[in-house]
Amino acid sequence: MNAIKDARRLIAADPMSESALTLTDLVISLESAQPFKLERIYALDMKRFELAVQIIKEWRLDRYYAGKSKLLDLSLEARRMVAPIPAAT
Numbered sequence: 183m184n185a186i187k188d189a190r191r192l193i194a195a196d197p198m199s200e201s202a203l204t205l206t207d208l209v210i211s212l213e214s215a216q217p218f219k220l221e222r223i224y225a226l227d228m229k230r231f232e233l234a235v236q237i238i239k240e241w242r243l244d245r246y247y248a249g250k251s252k253l254l255d256l257s258l259e260a261r262r263m264v265a266p267i268p269a270a271t
Contacts (some may be wrong), residue, residue, distance in 0.1 A: 185236030188251045197260035201230045206257040208234055212241045213254050233267070 189209070193202045204222045224236045226260035241250065 185233055185240050186250060186253050188233055188242045189237055190256055192230075193253075193256050193260050197256075197263055201226055201256060202260065204238065205230070208237060209257040210261060212238070213250075226271055237270065 189205050192199075192263065193206055196202055197206070204226060208218055208223070223231055226234060
């Protein structure tokens, strides 16, 4: 199993959990080059922390293109449930 699929499952299962919100924002940040506070990753439990690091590694490799787009779509949808994403200028 790869981290992108694992993150997608975690976010889909409970998009309002703190770990899902952190991973959601991490994914959006990776895709949009927006700032992300690393201390949010450090606040995760070890299992979720390792998942976040694996997401970063997989994103960098860019070999999971289809999985990334599904995870990004879900992350954007989950973020909209909590707070609207400001429009880019």
